[in-house]
Amino acid sequence: MLMQTEPTLAELEDSAAFQRRHIGPSAADQNSMLHALGQPDLEALMQAVIPAGIRRKRKFELPAALGEQQALVELRDVAQLNQVMRSFIGQGYANAHMPGVIQRNVLENPAWYTAYTPYQPEISQGRLEALINFQTMVTDLTGLDVANASMLDEATAAAEAMTLALRAAKSASRSMYVANDVLPQTIEVIRTRARPLDLQVVVGPAAHAADSDHFAVLLQYPGVDGGIHDFRALIKGAHAKGAVVIMAADILALTLLAAPGELGADIAVGNTQRFGLPLGFGGPHAAYMAVRDALKRQMPGRLVGVSVDAHGNPGLRLALQTREQHIRREKATSNICTAQVLPAVLASMYAVYHGPQGLRRIGQRVHAFTAILAETLKHQGWKLQHEAFFDTLTVLTGAHTQAVHAAAHAAGINLRRAGADRVGVTLDETATRDDVLALVGAFGSARGLRPPAENLFDPYAKGVATRYPAELARSTAYLTHPVFNRYHSETEMLRYLRRLADKDIALDRAMIPLGSCTMKLNATSEMIPITWPEFAAIHPFAPAEQTRGYARLAAELEQWLAQATGYDAVSLQPNAGSQGEYAGLLAIHAWHESRGDTRRNVCLIPSSAHGTNPASAQMAGMQVVVVACDASGSVDLDDLRAKAQQHAERLAACMITYPSTHGVFEPRVREICDIVHEFGGQVYVDGANMNAMVGLASPPEFGADVSHLNLHKTFCIPHGGGGPGVGPVAVRSHLAPFLPGHAASGDAGKAVGAISGAALGNASVLPITWMYIRMMGAEGLTAASAVSILNANYMAHRLAPLFPVLYTGDSGFVAHECILDLRNLKDSSGISNEDVAKRLMDYGFHAPTMSFPVPGTLMIEPTESESLAELDRFVDAMVAIRAEIAQIEEGVWPRDDNPLKGAPFTAASVLGAEWTHPYAREQAAFPVPSLRAHKYWAPVGRIDNVWGDRNLQCACIPVSDYAVDSDVKGA
Known part of the structure; x- marks a missing residue:
């Protein structure tokens, strides 16, 4: 008879249940993976992977983990400290009704909120269509030629417009004129952005904007006080003096008022929050930017454009500046590497549902x-x-x-x-x-x-x-495209949203193994609180006595994140990782100035760094000096010391990523920090890879002074197709006085001003991270980091015999991600990493990160939330693809006509009457048997990137208007 022990009360309460659901591999699966790696247990693997001198020493303390229901009850108590009142405050924020069909089928639908930035367009056609709807909506309402796929908020959009105008203006002035009825938070952010660039900001009545020379003029339409003015004569006067004119315009007012483009504006910025999004204490909301045609190639942010696929059919893709930071680095037009995609989708669907x-x-x-x-x-x-x-x-x-x-x-x-x-x-x-x-x-x-x-x-x-001037009444049509005039019944809207979602691969469908991007589980219990009125219905400038819940939420999160990283202070204001980088560099700059070191403006950045790093340094007024990397991908310490010594009197900072961008724990990171400190600089550690360190290593313990965190990576806020994000900045105590200030918090006089429109940035998604930490506790967060390392090493171990792992640590292990070297395949078979990425779509997977940080490679990060079964399914797909490549190497299939070059295959291409390829239809569509039971079909074939940039079209127009035929592909 089987003897059973009675469980303890603690076991029955099972506070670790959520941890087991979040972490994919079971205990048995972990043991199996460790056995494959030759490691007796998880701790032994951590000792092998993380250099002994880097392991965390300070105790990691958090409240004991709660179960999902208990955490929701506790957070409800926090939420109820907020007082929900009817807010008619305005100042750039207004209440709105989100249609239920959009709330349920977009905001609360993991097919939308777990999607990744559409770098692989063939499997992102649904959200790309939603974004081109957004762009069309913005260009129609603003009367300008091109709009991007959204900005972070109205204030930062205006600041981005300022630097765009600086590049484009005919005036040699370094002064910008801002009308005094512009939103106060916008003026505050512009002043913050202008200061490190040595730009002057002049605030005064709009009527005097053209009285003297300025490179840009910013006008509010209508003004914060409600006034509406005809700016046509003023704009002509500003243009006559070489200025670029920016109008910050209320998106709903433009349904009745003449468009900024009609009045002569060059750039329009604003917020689409009132198109169905809740106040949310200030975010996340999708801001917009639209420009006249001559400025389109200088516009920051993401831009969705129309191209054609391999079959001559239209397909959407990111155009022009796509990931330009990784190419242009410190010469990039902006450090923004994403957008507010999910809010932009919501706003665009609001316009689709209501129509003109x-x-x-x-x-x-x-x-x-x-x-x-x-x-x-x-x-x-x-x-x-x-x-x-x-x-x-x-x-x-x-x-x-x-x-x-x-x-x-x-x-x-x-x-x-x-x-x-x-x-x-x-x-x-x-x-x-x-x-x-x-x-x-x-x-x-x-x-x-x-x-x-x-x-x-x-x-x-x-x-x-x-009660607005007759001469400013809108006379031009808008939203004339069929998409804005068809889906006005809930039935039609429901089906439209479903069709778009079905076109994409998001995390609800399959693993997204993107290196450096950390696509992990966003649990339903974490998402539930964001729609609670106590969080959603709070105005960002409501009186402090009404926002005590948010104050407690922020205080607890700041304390927990400080514990998780080992830093002393945290600011939650940055509303993206790029903004967190920027805030960290501003803190370093302000600290140097407080000590009288006004000359320190050199920032050392390794050649392998994320492209946002040099772009952020340039925005912070720093001069970028590139440091070489050695053959193993680590920072070249000799080159670092030489350049730190060369610039000793001007050295401000060094920016590194840890674990390194190459996916290893560099053992000499302490030496990097010591060298920088020796010559008077501060060390910024990019927190993009923090998912490998929480509970295991602490940046300030090995010498870091400041980091930003990606809550949309390590701490479970969903990517939402490329946004929203939160990028808190964490600092050691000596930098704490230089965290961002904000007038709404009563600290407008701080050395570093506001960097976001709202004091708490994207506040309404912070409950997601609160729930994640509260349910995981210190033990669970540490286990998550350890299992993310285990999963990465298991995949590297299985894939290395087929695709060499480019970098490993001294012990032969990787950190939380691995880089597969595919460059030799080009010579042996003509196959590139892009071909492998596209072929993975036919197997139902999103591709890993392509060609970053090394061209011709794939970087894989499985995260802790993927199960062993899913890891093996991905490895099996890669094994099958390698076998297909072998068929090419052996001459069975030609180099220019094989399943990899033809990928991805649409249903129409496989079912067509003619099939002239040397491989079977079954090989194209069902390369492994499991796909017969569960098959994702790419909605388009491989998209022609070059055609899309040469024939730029960034608004949705009838398909019949595209010149799409067999000759187009060679254009």
């Missing part, structure tokens, strides 16, 4: 309610700052100002504190008649007036007169 008539009706309703409110307030005796407006009123309240705020607060309403003698009110899509009555009542109460009668709206039954 629906959007115009929403804009008209908002304006009508605002006009009714304005007339009623005037009847009460109030004066308005502007008689022309769209959705925002600035009411001159004089001595009654505090009384108005108090009455509004008592009614559960937040208004904008526009000054000591005025109050701002911004209406939005969600405003109701009851809201208007409550607002009228609050203003009336401050004067001792009776509450308004419910028949307030009766005089407007037959129409409401518009």
